[in-house]
Amino acid sequence: MDTNLPEPAEQLPTPLLSALLKHARSGRQRWHMPGHLGGLAWPAGLAENLAAIDVTELPGTDDLNHPAGVAQQAMELAAAAFGAGHSRLLTGGSTLGLQVLLALAVGRGGSLLVSRTCHQAVVHAAALLDIQLCLLTQTGELPPDLSRFSLFPQATAADVIRDLERHPRCRTVLLTSPDYYGSCAELAAIAEAVHARGACLLVDEAHGAHLAFAPGVLPAAALAAGADACVQSGHKTLPVLTGGAWLHLGREALASGRLDAAALTRLIPVFQTSSPSFPIAASLDLARQLMALTGSRQIRLQLEHLEWLRQSLPDWLACLPSRRGAEPLARDPLRLVLTARDSRQVAAMPALARHLSADGIDIEFADLTRLVLIPSLWQSSANWQLLSDSLHRFPVPSAGGLADASSQLQELETRWLRQLDKTGLSFRVSPGDALLAPGVRASCRLETAAGRAAAQALVPYPPGIPLVWPGEVLTPDRVDFLRRLLDNNISINGIDAGNVQVLA
Numbered sequence: 001m002d003t004n005l006p007e008p009a010e011q012l013p014t015p016l017l018s019a020l021l022k023h024a025r026s027g028r029q030r031w032h033m034p035g036h037l038g039g040l041a042w043p044a045g046l047a048e049n050l051a052a053i054d055v056t057e058l059p060g061t062d063d064l065n066h067p068a069g070v071a072q073q074a075m076e077l078a079a080a081a082f083g084a085g086h087s088r089l090l091t092g093g094s095t096l097g098l099q100v101l102l103a104l105a106v107g108r109g110g111s112l113l114v115s116r117t118c119h120q121a122v123v124h125a126a127a128l129l130d131i132q133l134c135l136l137t138q139t140g141e142l143p144p145d146l147s148r149f150s151l152f153p154q155a156t157a158a159d160v161i162r163d164l165e166r167h168p169r170c171r172t173v174l175l176t177s178p179d180y181y182g183s184c185a186e187l188a189a190i191a192e193a194v195h196a197r198g199a200c201l202l203v204d205e206a207h208g209a210h211l212a213f214a215p216g217v218l219p220a221a222a223l224a225a226g227a228d229a230c231v232q233s234g235h236k237t238l239p240v241l242t243g244g245a246w247l248h249l250g251r252e253a254l255a256s257g258r259l260d261a262a263a264l265t266r267l268i269p270v271f272q273t274s275s276p277s278f279p280i281a282a283s284l285d286l287a288r289q290l291m292a293l294t295g296s297r298q299i300r301l302q303l304e305h306l307e308w309l310r311q312s313l314p315d316w317l318a319c320l321p322s323r324r325g326a327e328p329l330a331r332d333p334l335r336l337v338l339t340a341r342d343s344r345q346v347a348a349m350p351a352l353a354r355h356l357s358a359d360g361i362d363i364e365f366a367d368l369t370r371l372v373l374i375p376s377l378w379q380s381s382a383n384w385q386l387l388s389d390s391l392h393r394f395p396v397p398s399a400g401g402l403a404d405a406s407s408q409l410q411e412l413e414t415r416w417l418r419q420l421d422k423t424g425l426s427f428r429v430s431p432g433d434a435l436l437a438p439g440v441r442a443s444c445r446l447e448t449a450a451g452r453a454a455a456q457a458l459v460p461y462p463p464g465i466p467l468v469w470p471g472e473v474l475t476p477d478r479v480d481f482l483r484r485l486l487d488n489n490i491s492i493n494g495i496d497a498g499n500v501q502v503l504a
């Protein structure tokens, strides 16, 4: 970045701007979203000119909410690049995309089959739209040696068929694939099963915007696998400004009438600001072009770097191979998940995250037993070398000394999994009413909240997957589990200095 930027005046501080400029000057290594790597992925000069292209709707710039000119052309090019029948550029992230998609495909008061492992954005969109949530239980574990690289199982076709039959009035299924850990659902088989039952398949592909650009090398993208529609956060894995997202409708979904593109022009302005940011939308346009021109090469390059890292890892650490034999790709190899090879050493992972941070390396997140890094497709070999060097500088943890702590963390993870995938949905009031209906809410200490209904989602963040949905009762087991997560330094949105908001 330009190091000649003026320092903000001390007597009139700009705390946020100052912190961001300080961070930008720090030279810290970025192994997290957004994927543009501080603008390094873009052509020279663009980053410096973002303010110059920040304009309003002018005769030559078109209108992102009502595209009819250059914005429409950009959307048509996006549809062609992603294999969609119709695409829209959004500037409020996949969060906005999910609101629009659920309004389009389910509508107010409709039903949706969804797993507890969905992002909070799904729960909130459903609350806004008074959508009835039907529970999808996911059982698709990776093989035993790989399952420890993820926190929870993915969806199989059998899961979707079983739960659609349990909820015959539910005509729409929403899956998250890939998830934050890179695990993918059995999308092609699921799409076939869903369509055979006359239902519609939506995919939250927030973490998978890059998949379309290396078919066969990466898991199939949602549209290629037959999904009717998907939303993708461009900023998570591609060189897109934060907030940039695509909403794609599939060709077959449009041809069959399952989804209607014209309705989007009615629905998008309901959720998106009337002043969507042109720089964000333009970065989506650019990322689409960069990916069409060089995406496949960049993906292969990063896979080579990943393989190099895997082979040069300290012996006690493990990450996944890019591909194992002829196995179908059940996960995105570009999501770099690190854990201890010996389960007695997993308690060292949080300390490893602190060590990397002290070495100037920022990762996407650490959960109880693993680290998740998002390599930009433009990550340099020097960055990979610095990461490897830092991993090697961490002292090898003692398996004996950490065994007890490690088994406690693993037990906690088993409870986490149980909370997510073995717990039914049972609301005292609907999520919409819990969040939005007029009424009295109170703040109480988490420890005294057992038996009360949550007035908001309680969400370990990242990965942003609610443990308690608005309107659900905080059972003693849930309260105890939330406390244990907090004690293990997992931050939980919705718990503020030990207080939670409950329905009075």
Ligand SMILES: Cc1ncc(COP(=O)(O)O)c(C=O)c1O
Pocket (backbone or CB within 6 Å): 092, 093, 094, 095, 096, 119, 121, 176, 179, 180, 204, 206, 207, 233, 243, 245, 463, 464
């Ligand atoms: C699976 C998933 N879906 C949706 C979202 C929301 O995406 P955005 O930040 O683009 O609004 C996230 C954000 O982390 C996510 O992980």
